[in-house]
Amino acid sequence: MKKIIKCPSCGHSTPYSPDNAFRPFCSERCKLIDLGAWASESYRVPDESNPPELLELDPFKLDD
Template sequence: MIVDCPQCSKKVVWDTKNPYRPFCSERCKQIDLGAWAEESYVITSTAPEPDDIQDEDTH
């Protein structure tokens, strides 16, 4: 299977011989890790409403 490197979009063979998969290289892997460490990536969510929390406690 061929995938795009999430960092640079280079075509990469998805294979156990590639220790950096899904990345194409150690460099791209480290750039991505650094972005997570700097909190450049965010997973958004909505906070539950207070009424929803109370309902869950009573069930």
């Protein structure tokens, strides 16, 4: 029995099996749209290493 999933790009139902060369996408078009989004950096993971309050501090000001 083939598992049916929604295409991450367009939402159409598509089989998730070795028979689908584009899995988890429904077509080559959807796969390329997703690749383009990654290449243009549309998908981003938020960087929380510098909280906003630290950005307001002057890095050259010495503590007294």
